[in-house]
Amino acid sequence: MIILKIGGSILTKKDLAKPEVDYENLERIASEIEESLHSDDLNSDLSDGLIIVHGAGSFGHPPASKYKIGESFPIEDYPFKRLGFAEIQNQVKKLNSIICDSLIKHNIPVVSMPPSSFVTTVDKRIYEFRLGLIKKYIKEGYVPVLYGDIVLDEELKMAIISGDQILQYIAKILKSDNIILGTDVNGVYTKNPKNHKDSKLISVLTNLNQIEELESTTNIDVTGGMVGKVKELLELANLGIDSEIINANTPKTIANALQSKPVIGTKLTSKL
Numbered sequence: 001m002i003i004l005k006i007g008g009s010i011l012t013k014k015d016l017a018k019p020e021v022d023y024e025n026l027e028r029i030a031s032e033i034e035e036s037l038h039s040d041d042l043n044s045d046l047s048d049g050l051i052i053v054h055g056a057g058s059f060g061h062p063p064a065s066k067y068k069i070g071e072s073f074p075i076e077d078y079p080f081k082r083l084g085f086a087e088i089q090n091q092v093k094k095l096n097s098i099i100c101d102s103l104i105k106h107n108i109p110v111v112s113m114p115p116s117s118f119v120t121t122v123d124k125r126i127y128e129f130r131l132g133l134i135k136k137y138i139k140e141g142y143v144p145v146l147y148g149d150i151v152l153d154e155e156l157k158m159a160i161i162s163g164d165q166i167l168q169y170i171a172k173i174l175k176s177d178n179i180i181l182g183t184d185v186n187g188v189y190t191k192n193p194k195n196h197k198d199s200k201l202i203s204v205l206t207n208l209n210q211i212e213e214l215e216s217t218t219n220i221d222v223t224g225g226m227v228g229k230v231k232e233l234l235e236l237a238n239l240g241i242d243s244e245i246i247n248a249n250t251p252k253t254i255a256n257a258l259q260s261k262p263v264i265g266t267k268l269t270s271k272l
């Protein structure tokens with residue numbers, strides 16, 4: 001089985017304050033997934049099923065930061081925070097609906113699974129999760145689509161869960177060994193490639209010490225940008241589950257990765 005995460009920075013115009021879909025990227029990626037699922041030499045990992053997880057981009061991060069989700073608050077602020085919850089949940093659901101529209105147009109039998117309806121967290125980490133239902137959909141030939149969302153938290157009342165945490169959780173339980181993260185850069189660099197010309201792409205990443213500067217991405221990202229992703233994926237690597245970070249902005253990269261063809265990127269592993 002393959003778990004594919006598509007970053008919010010690919011599917012939305014993430015640096016803009018207002019929510020806006022990047023329709024060009026969405027259309028291209030949907031057609032790359034369609035081509036891969038219907039290719040004649042379908043690789044065995046893909047024939048075992050596909051789960052898509054997407055980020056929230058400009059639909060989720062700006063309101064999550066505006067409402068300071070994840071910080072503790074006095075109880076009299078709860079009505080305001082609840083409205084924030086509603087607004088964020090509604091925004092990311094809208095993005096998910098647009099993404100699913102495009103995937104359906106490309107003949108992909110998606111089933112949208114909003115995490116806020118079946119996931120809870122304790123101190124921002126997943127606690128309850130209805131994985132059995134996802135497994136059933138996969139068995140029936142559907143492609144479940146999950147996304148970064150806002151959920152109930154036992155301690156903080158509400159928390160943001162990133163698509164990366166969802167991906168990590170599912171991969172861990174299903175012991176999936178084909179995990180692909182499509183981002184807007186070629187992989188993990190020694191320094192943020194957007195700010196440092198002398199940064200180098202790390203082709204195999206086994207630990208955080210290989211990264212010289214652990215700064216977050218420049219755009220508003222409440223879930224930690226590339227550093228957040230790397231931490232989730234290294235945790236998987238330590239359990240023997242490898243993954244790769246690739247550039248979903250480069251045409252054909254998602255298609256090639258889904259079809260197990262070589263692509264430029266960073267492999268996260270504990271095996272040298």
Ligand code: IP8
Nearest residue numbers: 055056060148162163223
């Ligand atoms: O874009 C964040 O998910 P991510 C979810 O995968 C929200 O980090 C609601 C900001």
